[in-house]
Each structure stands twice: as C-alpha cells, then as structure tokens.
Amino acid sequence: MSTPFDSILVLSFGGPDGPEDVRPFLENVTRGRGVPPERLDAVAEHYLHFGGVSPINRLNLDIIDHLRAGLESAGIDLPVYFGNRNWHPMIEDTVSAMYDDGRRHALVFPTSAWGGYSGCAQYHEDIRRALDALSDKHGQPGTDLMGLRKLPHYWDRPEMIAACADAITAARDRLPADSRGDARLVFTAHSIPSAADKAAGPPTLGGHLYSRQVAAASERAAAAAGFAAHDLVWQSRSGPPQIPWLEPDICDHLETLAAQNLDPVIVCPIGFVSDHLEVVWDLDTEAVEVAERLDLPMERAGTVGVDPRFTDMIIALISAQLQGLDTDAAGMGCTENGARCAVGCCVSQRPSRPAA
Numbered sequence: 001m002s003t004p005f006d007s008i009l010v011l012s013f014g015g016p017d018g019p020e021d022v023r024p025f026l027e028n029v030t031r032g033r034g035v036p037p038e039r040l041d042a043v044a045e046h047y048l049h050f051g052g053v054s055p056i057n058r059l060n061l062d063i064i065d066h067l068r069a070g071l072e073s074a075g076i077d078l079p080v081y082f083g084n085r086n087w088h089p090m091i092e093d094t095v096s097a098m099y100d101d102g103r104r105h106a107l108v109f110p111t112s113a114w115g116g117y118s119g120c121a122q123y124h125e126d127i128r129r130a131l132d133a134l135s136d137k138h139g140q141p142g143t144d145l146m147g148l149r150k151l152p153h154y155w156d157r158p159e160m161i162a163a164c165a166d167a168i169t170a171a172r173d174r175l176p177a178d179s180r181g182d183a184r185l186v187f188t189a190h191s192i193p194s195a196a197d198k199a200a201g202p203p204t205l206g207g208h209l210y211s212r213q214v215a216a217a218s219e220r221a222a223a224a225a226g227f228a229a230h231d232l233v234w235q236s237r238s239g240p241p242q243i244p245w246l247e248p249d250i251c252d253h254l255e256t257l258a259a260q261n262l263d264p265v266i267v268c269p270i271g272f273v274s275d276h277l278e279v280v281w282d283l284d285t286e287a288v289e290v291a292e293r294l295d296l297p298m299e300r301a302g303t304v305g306v307d308p309r310f311t312d313m314i315i316a317l318i319s320a321q322l323q324g325l326d327t328d329a330a331g332m333g334c335t336e337n338g339a340r341c342a343v344g345c346c347v348s349q350r351p352s353r354p355a356a
C-alpha cells in the first residue's frame with residue numbers, strides 16, 4: 001500500500017492489569033514455547049507481588065502521552081494508537097479499530113530497540129497476525145485493506161545513547177561521594193536462548209545480531225558516561241535449564257564481583273525502554289536482595305523511556321518516513337506488513353513456529 005502515512009501504532013509486549021489477568025497473560029506469552037510450568041508459577045508470583053498489575057501498560061501510555069505532545073509541537077498531525085502482542089489492547093483489536101477509523105497506512109513504533117527474534121521478528125509476526133485478523137473480518141487480503149510499516153531498530157540512535165549515559169551518570173551521583181570513582185558499570189539486557197542469538201539477523205551478517213547490538217550500545221553509552229571499563233550481563237532467563245541461554249546472569253555476576261572487591265555497582269538495564277516488571281522485579285527486587293546479602297553497594301540506572309530525547313527520537317524516526325524514506329534506507333528492522341528483514345533473518349528456533 002503506497003498511500004501516505006495517516007497514523008502511528010505503538011506496539012508493545014503487554015502485561016496484566018489485575019490478578020485475574022496474570023495466568024491468561026502468561027499463557028499468551030508462552031503459547032507453545034517450551035517454558036516449564038515451574039517457571040510460569042514463579043513468574044506469576046512476581047506479578048502477584050505487585051497486585052497482578054504490570055507497570056508496562058501505564059509506562060507505555062506515558063510514552064504515548066509524550067509522543068502525542070511531541071508530535072503536536074513538531075506540527076505532525078497523526079493519531080497515535082496502542083496495541084500489544086500479549087495483552088489488551090491486543091494488536092488485532094487495535095488494527096481493526098484503526099481500519100474502522102479510516103486509517104489505511106500506519107507507522108509502527110515497537111518498544112524494543114533491538115534485532116533478533118524476540119525483539120524484532122516477533123513484532124513483524126504480530127503485524128502479520130493483525131493483518132490476517134483484518135482479512136478474516138472483511139473477507140479480503142489484509143494488505144489490500146491496510147499497510148503497516150515497522151520502524152527500524154533504534155538501539156544506536158544518538159538520543160538513546162545520550163539518554164542512557166545521563167541515566168548512568170545520575171545513578172553514579174546517587175552513590176556515596178567517596179566511592180563513586182571506583183564504581184563498576186554493569187549493563188544488562190533480557191537473556192535469550194543462545195541458539196536464538198546465533199540465528200539473529202540476516203545470515204549474511206553472521207548471526208548474533210542481538211548480543212552484538214546490545215554490546216555495541218553498551219560500549220557507546222559507557223564511553224559517553226566517561227567509563228573506561230564495563231561489563232555486559234543478562235537477566236530474566238526462562239526456558240528449561242538444559243537449554244543454553246546468554247550468560248552470565250546478573251545475580252551470578254554480582255557474586256563474582258563481590259568476590260573480587262566491594263566497589264559499588266551501577267546496573268544499567270540497557271535492554272529495556274521502561275521500568276516494567278523485568279526491571280522492578282528481576283533487578284530492583286532480586287538483584288537488590290543479592291547485592292544486600294553480599295554487602296555490595298548497588299544503584300540501578302533509570303530506563304530511557306521517560307527522557308524527552310526518547311520522544312525526540314521517535315519523532316525523528318517518524319519524520320524520516322514522512323519525508324519519503326524507503327524501507328531499505330530506513331535501517332534494519334524496517335519492513336512493510338510484517339515482511340522479514342531479509343531471507344532467513346532471525347529464523348525462529350522453535351519447531352512449533354514455521355519460518356516464513
């Protein structure tokens with residue numbers, strides 16, 4: 001569909017809004033993906049600890065409020081919609097409502113900055129699912145009805161790196177003045193199965209696109225914050241224990257660091273744009289408990305979603321598209337109607353999901 005863009009869809013992961021949502025939400029997340037029941041029980045507990053409410057929906061609505069205000073100041077008159085992969089508002093319902101409102105060509109902003117199956121390809125699958133649902137409803141191919149163009153990976157945008165560096169500096173300033181100079185900087189992102197990381201990105205680039213992007217973003221943010229050294233670790237692992245995932249885990253790494261010395265640690269969740277459950281539970285609860293047991297002073301840096309530069313970045317990505325940038329020039333991850341970024345790109349490792 002080559003009509004001009006007439007709307008924006010913010011597309012995210014979704015999270016429960018109350019205790020009764022927790023189980024059905026987790027069922028949606030893990031549909032046929034080999035997450036053991038014990039792990040699901042444990043994760044359900046994490047959500048129930050917060051009354052069954054994930055902060056993610058409210059945080060996304062904040063991002064959308066800022067985006068609407070930013071678009072207005074930039075003189076861009078496009079309505080902003082919100083849809084999720086795993087919980088309400090579900091992308092299928094949102095896209096259907098967009099169609100009913102007369103929207104025919106939307107730009108899709110995903111709340112993941114990264115490549116890889118979970119961070120990019122799965123968002124393309126969400127877009128295809130929504131177009132399929134539209135097709136079922138109207139009896140015509142979804143792509144004859146509407147076009148949806150996902151914006152590119154944005155982990156390397158200068159606004160992101162600058163916002164992340166400032167969040168690190170702010171965390172360092174919260175440490176006691178006499179030990180700040182020795183602080184150790186540790187970046188963390190969501191772990192994924194090692195096989196999924198190996199398969200991440202177009203085959204021509206040799207795989208490992210996700211972990212390489214996270215490593216490169218960490219390098220840049222550390223340098224911008226004035227750190228000569230840093231570590232990169234992973235968090236929130238799920239899946240059966242016999243399957244390798246990216247390591248080390250943040251909590252294991254805190255043990256390793258404490259065995260060396262008790263210099264304070266700054267933990268920067270570079271892998272996430274907002275303080276959702278993976279941050280407030282896995283870092284602010286679990287990792288904090290480990291650090292306290294070890295007597296290791298620890299400060300967690302904020303996430304970038306609340307920084308005005310994050311909004312500026314989304315608007316810059318949108319403006320580039322409004323100026324007629326084609327998908328190839330826009331950067332990796334930008335395709336129309338859920339098309340893969342390249343042949344064989346991020347092919348899912350799960351036999352239950354055939355590669356498109």
Ligand SMILES: CC1=C(CCC(=O)O)c2cc3nc(cc4[nH]c(cc5[nH]c(cc1n2)c(C)c5CCC(=O)O)c(CCC(=O)O)c4C)C(CCC(=O)O)=C3C
Nearest residue numbers: 013015029033043054056112118119190192238276277278
């Ligand atoms: C790379 C990546 C991102 C970053 C990119 C992006 O942001 O998209 C991310 C984000 C998120 N992950 C989230 C939550 C969950 N992730 C799970 C499971 C999994 N994540 C994976 C990867 C990622 N996940 C993987 C490989 C699995 C295994 C199962 C599968 O292959 O799908 C599970 C199941 C239970 C468990 O095992 O933990 C839950 C509940 C929430 C919402 C938090 C909230 O509610 O506030 C968010 C933003």
Ligand SMILES: [Fe+2]
Nearest residue numbers: 118190236278
């Ligand atoms: Fe996840």
